[in-house]
Amino acid sequence: MNEGFLIGGMFVATFSVRYILFAMAGRVRFPSWLNKALEFVPPVVLMAIVAPNISMPKGELWLSPLNPWLLASLVAVITALVRKDLLTTIVVGMLAFAGMRFGLGM
Amino acid sequence: MSDSTASSQLLVEPTRAREFLNGASATFPLLVGAAPFGIIFGTLAEPNGLSALGAILMSVIVFAGASQFIALGLLAAGASIPIIIATTFIVNFRHILYSANLVAKVKHLPQYWRVIMAFGLTDETFAAVNNRYLQTDNLSRAHWFYLGSFLAMYSNWILCTYIGLTLGNIFPQMQNWGLDFAMSVTFIGMVIPYLKSRPMIVAVLVSASLAVVSYDLPHKLGLLMASFSGICVGLSLLMLKNRQPVSKERKQ
Numbered sequence: 001m002n003e004g005f006l007i008g009g010m011f012v013a014t015f016s017v018r019y020i021l022f023a024m025a026g027r028v029r030f031p032s033w034l035n036k037a038l039e040f041v042p043p044v045v046l047m048a049i050v051a052p053n054i055s056m057p058k059g060e061l062w063l064s065p066l067n068p069w070l071l072a073s074l075v076a077v078i079t080a081l082v083r084k085d086l087l088t089t090i091v092v093g094m095l096a097f098a099g100m101r102f103g104l105g106m
Numbered sequence: 107m108s109d110s111t112a113s114s115q116l117l118v119e120p121t122r123a124r125e126f127l128n129g130a131s132a133t134f135p136l137l138v139g140a141a142p143f144g145i146i147f148g149t150l151a152e153p154n155g156l157s158a159l160g161a162i163l164m165s166v167i168v169f170a171g172a173s174q175f176i177a178l179g180l181l182a183a184g185a186s187i188p189i190i191i192a193t194t195f196i197v198n199f200r201h202i203l204y205s206a207n208l209v210a211k212v213k214h215l216p217q218y219w220r221v222i223m224a225f226g227l228t229d230e231t232f233a234a235v236n237n238r239y240l241q242t243d244n245l246s247r248a249h250w251f252y253l254g255s256f257l258a259m260y261s262n263w264i265l266c267t268y269i270g271l272t273l274g275n276i277f278p279q280m281q282n283w284g285l286d287f288a289m290s291v292t293f294i295g296m297v298i299p300y301l302k303s304r305p306m307i308v309a310v311l312v313s314a315s316l317a318v319v320s321y322d323l324p325h326k327l328g329l330l331m332a333s334f335s336g337i338c339v340g341l342s343l344l345m346l347k348n349r350q351p352v353s354k355e356r357k358q
Contacts, residue, residue, distance in 0.1 A: 002187065003160040009191035010168045010177060017198045019224035021205040025213045035203070037341045042200050043300035044313040044336040045193075046172070046293040048329050049179060051314035052321045053290045061318065069287060076291045080298035089298070090142060093291035 068106040072097035122250045129254025132237065136230035137262045143171050144263050146288045147178070148270015154182040158271050165267040169225065169260060172296070173197050175289050193329060204232040211239055211248065219249055226256030305347060309340025 054069040055061060065071065076093030083089065100106045120128070144165070151161035156178060164174055173194040180190045204227055212220050234255045238248060301307050313336025320328030 003157060003163075006177065006181075006187050006190060007160065007164050007167055009187065010164065010170070010173060010194045013191050013195035014168050014170045014173060014198050014201075015225060017195065018201045018205060018227040019221065021202065021209050022212050022220040022224045023217070025209055025220075033341065033345070035206075036344055037337055038199060038203055040306065040309050040337045040340040041196065041333075042172070043297040043306065043310050044340065045176075045197050045329075045333045046297050047310045047314040048317035048332040048336070049176060050290045050293045050297075051317045053179070054287075055318050056321065069290070072287065073290065073294055076294045077298060080295050084299065086292075086295045087142065089295035090288065090291050093294065094288055097287045097291070 066106060068097055068100035071100060071106075119244065120247060122247055125247045125250035126254035129234065129238070129251035129256075130258040131254075132234045132251075133230060133255040133258045136234065137258060140171065140230060140259065140262060141266050143175070143292060144266025145270040145273065146292070147171070147174055148267040148272075149274040150175075150178050150289065151267075151271060152274055154178040156181060161267055161271055162264070165264050168194075169228070169263060170194070170198055171228070171263070172293075175292070179289060189327070189330075196330065196333060201227055204229075207236070208232070211245060214245065215249055223249065223252055223256070226252070226260065228256075228259055230259055231255045303344075305340045305343035308343055309336040312336045312339045 050073075054073045055063060055067075057067070057069045063070070072093055075096040076089050079092040080086075080089040147165070148161060152158060156164070164177070168174060176193055176197055177190050180193060185193075205224065208223075208227075212223060215223075231252065235248075235252050238251050297310065301310065313332045316332035316335050317328055320331055322328070323331070
C-alpha cells in the first residue's frame with residue numbers, strides 16, 4: 001500500500017517534469033538565471049546524498065584515513081578524473097572498497 | 107554503418123522501421139553503461155526495504171535511474187514518502203532542460219506521441235536523439251528513432267532490475283558485500299564530469315558539507331536544504347563571474 005503511494009508519487013514527480021514543456025510545446029520560456037540554476041541540480045543533489053553515506057557510514061562522523069568508505073571514494077574520484085569513464089570508476093571504486101574492507105579488514 | 111545511413115538519407119527518406127532500428131542501435135553502447143545500475147538497483151531493492159514487486163513496478167512505472175537509487179537510499183534511512191517524492195522531483199528537474207531543448211522537435215506531433223516521448227526522456231535517450239537531430243533536420247519520422255532508443259533503454263532497464271533481484275535472492279548475503287557503497291561510487295562517477303567550473307565545484311562542496319552537518323534533521327530535510335544552499339551559492343558565484351567581463355567592457 002505504502003509502496004503504491006511511493007511509486008505513484010514518484011511517477012507523477014518524474015513524468016510531470018518530463019512532459020510539461022512538451023505539452024505546452026514552446027509557449028513558455030525560462031528566465032536565464034533559472035536555466036543556470038537548474039544546471040547545478042544533478043551534481044549538487046547527488047553529492048548531498050553521497051557525502052553523509054561515506055563520511056558517516058556507521059551513523060557518526062568518521063573523518064579518518066582508516067575509513068574505507070572515504071578512502072575508496074577518493075580512489076573513485078581519482079579514477080573518474082583520469083579515465084572519464086563511469087563503468088571504470090564504479091569497478092575500480094568497488095574493488096578498492098572490497099580490498100580495504102575484506103582484504104585488509106578495515 | 108555510417109555509410110549506409112548517409113546513402114539512405116540521400117536516396118530515400120528512411121522508413122519507420124529503419125528509423126526505429128537506427129534509434130535502438132545508436133543507443134546500444136549506452137545500454138552497456140546503464141545495465142550495471144539496473145542490476146545494482148535490483149540487488150539493493152529488498153535489503154533497503156522495497157519489495158521485489160515494488161522494484162519491478164518502480165522500473166516499469168517511474169523509469170528514472172537516479173531517482174530510483176535515491177528512493178532506495180532514503181527508504182533505508184527511514185525518510186517519509188513525501189520527502190522521497192519531493193526529492194525525486196528535484197533530482198529529475200534536469201529533465202526540464204532536456205525537454206526545453208527538444209520542444210522544437212515535438213511541436214508538430216500529436217499529444218499521444220509527446221506523452222510517450224516524455225515518459226522515455228532519459229539522459230541516454232536524450233544524448234542519442236540529440237545526435238540524430240544534429241545529423242539531419244528531417245523530422246518527419248525522427249520520432250520513430252526516438253521510440254527505438256526509448257524502448258531499447260526501457261526493456262534493458264526492466265530486464266536488469268529483474269536480473270538484480272534474482273542475483274540478490276541467490277546471494278542473500280550480497281547486502282554485506284558493500285553494494286551500498288556501489289550507490290555512492292556510482293553517484294561519484296556521475297558527479298565528477300560536472301565539476302568543470304569553480305561555481306560548480308563550490309556548489310557541490312557546500313551541498314556536501316551542509317548535508318553532513320544537517321544529517322540529523324527529521325525527514326531528510328537536510329538533503330533538500332543542503333541542495334538548495336549549494337545551488338544558491340553556485341548560481342551567485344556564476345553570476346558574479348559572468349558580470350566581470352561586462353563591467354570591464356563598459357569601462358573601455
